[in-house]
Amino acid sequence: MQAMQLFKPAPVEELPLQPVDLNVPQPASGQVLLRVQVCGVCRTDLHICEGELTPPHYPIIPGHQVVGIVEMLGEDVQGLEIGQRVGAAWLGKTCGKCAFCMRGEENLCPQARFTGFHFNGGYAEWMVAEAGFVYPLPAELSERQAAPLLCAGIIGYRALRKSGLQPGERLGLYGFGASAHLAIQIARYWGCEVF
Template identity: 50%
Template sequence: MAGHAADHTPAGDTAAAAGPGTVSGWAVRQPGPISSGPLVPVRRPAPEPGPDDLLLRVEACGVCRTDLHLAEGDLAPHRPATVPGHEIVGRVVAAGDTVTRFRVGDRAGGAWLRGTCGDCRYCRAGRENLCPASRYTGWDADGGFAGAALVPADYAYPLPDDQRATELAPLLCAGIIGYRALRRSALPPGGRLGIYGFGASAHLAAQIALSEGARVHVLTRSAQARELAVALGASSAAGAYERPPEPLDSAILFAPVGDLVPVALEALDRSGTLAVAGIHLTDVPALIYERHLFYERNLRSVTSNTREDGREFLRAAARIGLQVTVSPYPLSRAPEALADLAGDRVHGAAVLVPG
């Protein structure tokens, strides 16, 4: 996997420094607009791994739009003062007594999904992403905006030692959820795919689709993102509300903008499918049946991912040599990274790096 960093690659970092037995990072104190400062620095006792856990020394943690939704209150907090971050790359520094898949010193990844019941009808059918008892990193438990994090071993991913941590981090949510969204879009072999919004997740999903022979049309408001899309091989790149140059077999909406749902549906060919990839979406305008849904057009949501999605995607990423475009920030600048994400100023994926 090749990687590209934006011009503001970080210098030293002090936010992750802590005394013996403590870990420093950031927590969401009071959800609200980024300008209100919802992230506050925290220093807490180092977490102790349970029997099934890994304790990771964080090497890098991606900044996902879900983190922004949690900070700003679009997603209601599940617990007070939670440390966000669920694209965690780290080294195992301790493991619980029952853990056999990882050893101290291994590189491992912690992702959004961190727990399911394993026994409900969804889990038994291989659809654990729909488990009513599912739990999530950075929402139900502290995440990776810190110097260390706990990850349940059964939900961790082995990661290669020969890749930069900053390039691996976005794969663990942006990549995985983009992969699931691509599959939910029912893209046929050699099909025509429209991608609305072109950030961390979209630029990875586009490469998977291109590797499978698709023609990809990107529609996004960011001129810089359009340039990246063309550089990666997109057949066209235009404004978010423009019409693609040909009817689409499939489309994925990555931008959390409900106004784009009818726009994308109208761009579909007969029997086409639109997959909405975000965990949060602004209100969708009224749909006109004849314009947006007739001719058996399909509208699908995307909910989290299964661990098998993650394994499949990581294998595909390694096979095709996925190009990961990242903008690194020192952990001390986590609020700035979220603000840049909110303002569409991030090139590719934002990634936090502890010092």
């Protein structure tokens, strides 16, 4: 398979990602093999490529806004089907047992593992993902529309949910990036007054 792999960080202008040919990965128990359709570029990916975030090992294939087709199921995978279109995001695996996981704050799990950081991500033709951390995607969304929702969309929506915002209430935001621009659209859809 073709992939873009990071062997050592460098400014993006120096093209730190290198094209490589690798074997297609095989899913282990609880994992799925995805044929990548599209993978967005997040600022976190640039931080990894430029060395501002250091992954536990090199080489690594970045990319965590992945839209792909399930091509193979590992043992013990339920609820997903071959041919199904899914998304894979930054949060790629957690313990599922700690206090954070038990109260729905998996992003704080001390054993959390991240796509394109701890294990290979979507800047490749194929990738393996934990079955419990891929998300079925609605047919109405194109791959290009869905990819940004797998990072900025998740962050913005989670922030709205954690705030307790209800339809019709007021919302104040400071800073304006990808997640805020998506959160504003949701808040407006809910009839909120946004500042």
